Amino acid sequence: MSDWVLHVDMDQFIAAVEVLRRPELAGxxxxxxxxxxxxxxAVVSTASYEARAFxxxxxxxxxxxxxxxxxxxVFLPVDHEAYAAASHxxxxxxxSLPGVVLEVIGWDECFLGVTTDDPERLAxxxxxxVLAATDLHCSVGIGDNKVRAKIATDFGKPRGMFRLTxxxxxxVMGEKGTRELWGVGPKVQKRLAGHGxxxxxxxxxxxEQALVAEFGPRMGIWYRELGSGIGPRVVDDTPWVARSxxxxxxxxxxxxxxxxxxxxxxxxxxxxxxxCAAEGRPVIRVHLKVRYAPFETKTFGRKLPAPTAExxxxxxxxxxxxxxxxTDREVRLLGVRAEMAMxxxxxxxxxxxxxxxx
DNA sequence: TCTGGGGTCCTAGGACCC
DNA sequence: TCTGGGGTCCTAGGACCC
Numbered sequence: 001m002s003d004w005v006l007h008v009d010m011d012q013f014i015a016a017v018e019v020l021r022r023p024e025l026a027g028x029x030x031x032x033x034x035x036x037x038x039x040x041x042a043v044v045s046t047a048s049y050e051a052r053a054f055x056x057x058x059x060x061x062x063x064x065x066x067x068x069x070x071x072x073x074v075f076l077p078v079d080h081e082a083y084a085a086a087s088h089x090x091x092x093x094x095x096s097l098p099g100v101v102l103e104v105i106g107w108d109e110c111f112l113g114v115t116t117d118d119p120e121r122l123a124x125x126x127x128x129x130v131l132a133a134t135d136l137h138c139s140v141g142i143g144d145n146k147v148r149a150k151i152a153t154d155f156g157k158p159r160g161m162f163r164l165t166x167x168x169x170x171x172v173m174g175e176k177g178t179r180e181l182w183g184v185g186p187k188v189q190k191r192l193a194g195h196g197x198x199x200x201x202x203x204x205x206x207x208e209q210a211l212v213a214e215f216g217p218r219m220g221i222w223y224r225e226l227g228s229g230i231g232p233r234v235v236d237d238t239p240w241v242a243r244s245x246x247x248x249x250x251x252x253x254x255x256x257x258x259x260x261x262x263x264x265x266x267x268x269x270x271x272x273x274x275x276c277a278a279e280g281r282p283v284i285r286v287h288l289k290v291r292y293a294p295f296e297t298k299t300f301g302r303k304l305p306a307p308t309a310e311x312x313x314x315x316x317x318x319x320x321x322x323x324x325x326x327t328d329r330e331v332r333l334l335g336v337r338a339e340m341a342m343x344x345x346x347x348x349x350x351x352x353x354x355x356x357x358x
Numbered sequence: 359t360c361t362g363g364g365g366t367c368c369t370a371g372g373a374c375c376c
Numbered sequence: 377t378c379t380g381g382g383g384t385c386c387t388a389g390g391a392c393c394c
Contacts, residue, residue: 033362034362041360041361041362042361042362043360043361043362043363044362045362045363058394059361059362060360060361061359061360061361061362062360063359063360064359064360064361067359078362078363105393105394106393106394107394108394109394182392182393183391183392183393184392185391185392185393186391187390187391187392188391188392215368215369216368216369216370217369218367218368218369219367219368219369219391242365243365243366244365244366245364245365246363246364246365247363247364248362248363248364249362249363250361250362250363291361295360295361297361298389299388299389299390300387300388300389301387301388302387303386303387334362334363335363335364337364337365
């Protein structure tokens with residue numbers, strides 16, 4: 001018997017949930033995003049496999065998707081509550097498997113920690129349990145740690161499974177680009193390439209001091225380990241505790257006057273405050289997220305003089321921040337974030353574990 | 359051609375204290 | 377005239393993920 005990490009990832013989750021309640025859409029290109037109107041300013045949340053065949057994918061502006069989409073494509077609005085409900089059913093089904101520890105890492109994915117001789121059998125049981133409970137399909141990555149399990153899932157899609165361990169890591173991943181690694185985005189890929197590091201194997205063999213000099217003491221070490229597929233193996237089912245809440249809104253027209261911006265800030269800050277207040281925790285910081293034309297996103301924040309549970313204090317702080325915006329440039333408000341005091345702040349020994357990078 | 363909304367963590371540098 | 381060393385806190389910004 002040995003310890004395994006399974007990564008369960010739902011296949012085209014949002015689109016699948018929509019098709020489930022509208023069976024007549026099965027087999028058609030389904031695109032979910034924004035209010036479901038492809039002429040509005042919004043992006044694609046999920047596209048069904050049929051839509052992906054036309055080059056439509058997550059994060060793409062709806063207007064672009066509309067241009068690529070065939071005649072029979074269907075655009076649907078995002079329905080958060082429906083996905084949350086489906087997510088709940090999926091997680092409940094997986095939790096009911098004997099002997100597993102479950103760590104939720106998103107709406108449509110989680111890690112399972114298990115001790116077994118036959119991880120493939122458990123993967124199959126997980127798929128069957130989810131299908132029986134929800135009619136939804138998922139893929140499973142099997143690994144000897146979280147990094148390998150997570151990456152393995154892609155090789156199992158759709159509806160399949162794949163095992164990735166120290167044994168086959170370099171054989172499977174060695175010649176792939178660093179961008180394939182979970183936690184390496186476009187910026188880090190570029191910086192690595194600047195050091196002549198293009199592949200996973202090159203990253204694994206890279207000079208540790210050079211990486212530390214480039215990325216700092218933690219990230220430098222982390223990236224090198226990532227190249228070897230090394231990562232945490234402990235699956236933690238401690239309930240997740242949010243550190244902050246934010247509200248963002250896509251304004252169909254850019255806000256132009258200070259008065260418009262202030263009104264919007266007041267509204268968004270109020271909502272963000274409400275989300276924190278609903279948890280009964282005071283707010284310690286506020287942040288504004290804006291976009292300067294043409295496409296430069298900035299966030300900036302300010303600590304409140306003291307933790308507060310007063311709505312007016314939070315809104316006033318956000319308005320003050322908004323007053324510091326560079327009005328010489330065309331600016332677009334994206335959102336307001338309120339950061340909360342952690343429930344156990346001031347007692348590091350008993351700090352609530354929060355979800356880390358993995 | 360156009361660019362979501364919800365989050366987390368890490369780094370660098372300055373202020374300040376002893 | 378030259379300019380410690382260590383620690384903590386805060387701010388600002390960057391990067392990544394789903």
